[in-house]
Amino acid sequence: MKKILIISILAIILVGAVLSGCVDNTNSDQPAEPPNTSGTPVASEENIEGTIKVSGAFALYPLAAVWADEYTNLHPDVRMDVSAGGAGKGMTDVLEGMVDIGMVSRDIDSSEEDRGAYAIAVTKDAVVPVINKNNPVYDDIVKKGINQTTFANIYLNGTVKTWGEVVGRPEIKGEIHVYTRSDSAGAADTWAKYLGNKTQDSLKGIGVNADPGLLTAVQKDPLGIGYNNFNYAFDSKTGQPVSGVYVVSFDINNNVIVDSTEDISTKAKTIDAIKTETFPHPPARVEFFVTKDKPNGVTADFISWVLTDGQKYVDSAGYVELPKETLDAELKKVE
Numbered sequence: 001m002k003k004i005l006i007i008s009i010l011a012i013i014l015v016g017a018v019l020s021g022c023v024d025n026t027n028s029d030q031p032a033e034p035p036n037t038s039g040t041p042v043a044s045e046e047n048i049e050g051t052i053k054v055s056g057a058f059a060l061y062p063l064a065a066v067w068a069d070e071y072t073n074l075h076p077d078v079r080m081d082v083s084a085g086g087a088g089k090g091m092t093d094v095l096e097g098m099v100d101i102g103m104v105s106r107d108i109d110s111s112e113e114d115r116g117a118y119a120i121a122v123t124k125d126a127v128v129p130v131i132n133k134n135n136p137v138y139d140d141i142v143k144k145g146i147n148q149t150t151f152a153n154i155y156l157n158g159t160v161k162t163w164g165e166v167v168g169r170p171e172i173k174g175e176i177h178v179y180t181r182s183d184s185a186g187a188a189d190t191w192a193k194y195l196g197n198k199t200q201d202s203l204k205g206i207g208v209n210a211d212p213g214l215l216t217a218v219q220k221d222p223l224g225i226g227y228n229n230f231n232y233a234f235d236s237k238t239g240q241p242v243s244g245v246y247v248v249s250f251d252i253n254n255n256v257i258v259d260s261t262e263d264i265s266t267k268a269k270t271i272d273a274i275k276t277e278t279f280p281h282p283p284a285r286v287e288f289f290v291t292k293d294k295p296n297g298v299t300a301d302f303i304s305w306v307l308t309d310g311q312k313y314v315d316s317a318g319y320v321e322l323p324k325e326t327l328d329a330e331l332k333k334v335e
Contacts, residue, residue, distance in 0.1 A: 056090015088184020
């Protein structure tokens with residue numbers, strides 16, 4: 001009987017010791033994490049999360065979409081909403097708090113800065129003139145290009161009205177059908193500045209909404225002329241002008257011939273001209289991300305990434321990378 005009692009007491013002591021050990025482990029300062037069987041990373045305090053809304057320039061939209069995809073691949077807890085609608089819409093949206101970043105493809109006005117517009121340069125591209133490939137003086141334009149004065153007389157003054165006048169062949173009477181942007185657009189503003197430091201409102205022509213819309217108008221009209229952000233004018237796969245249009249070279253030195261340094265008939269030649277600064281500026285221009293006041297939080301982190309690691313996607317997306325000293329200066333504006 002005594003032996004049974006002793007065994008029972010020892011058993012109780014042993015169970016108590018085991019339970020005590022379990023309690024001590026559970027109440028330790030750093031409890032063990034349960035195993036992660038979901039196949040996804042366990043969230044930590046260092047994970048970046050949030051939502052970034054972006055709207056604005058058609059010119060910057062293709063590259064911004066690439067940046068958004070790559071950034072969210074790195075940070076799956078971040079949601080990005082990127083939409084195009086014109087530089088004017090991007091500026092309005094960001095200043096009114098509708099989005100976190102406005103894409104703006106023109107210079108920032110001082111009145112916009114007074115309202116809190118905070119611009120960060122992120123890449124470079126250009127606006128190019130386009131005509132229909134069935135233009136009645138197509139061969140002449142390919143050889144001669146068009147100079148700044150003639151473009152101004154078409155778009156500002158309205159004194160050059162026929163295609164024959166463009167190339168010095170007055171016997172050709174085809175009337176020029178001029179197309180411009182109806183929406184508030186960085187491309188239109190940049191084109192107007194190239195023609196004489198004017199504004200978009202000074203441009204004559206039939207107003208068409210958006211980059212794709214203006215391009216389509218010229219594609220359908222053998223007598224049409226327009227202007228586009230170059231990523232819309234060239235096929236992204238072949239680097240040739242999109243079907244039905246021709247990208248007109250600028251006769252910069254007014255010698256009535258397209259010199260090798262003036263030839264922008266392909267995307268590769270256009271990009272090379274921008275990089276070597278033989279392309280007129282404007283319509284070569286800088287593209288901006290604009291925030292309302294200095295960015296912070298996940299928006300600031302995204303823009304910092306764009307100016308550093310994100311730059312490796314610029315060339316492959318068909319844009320021109322800014323000089324390193326410019327990128328460094330813009331990065332300091334975000335820090």
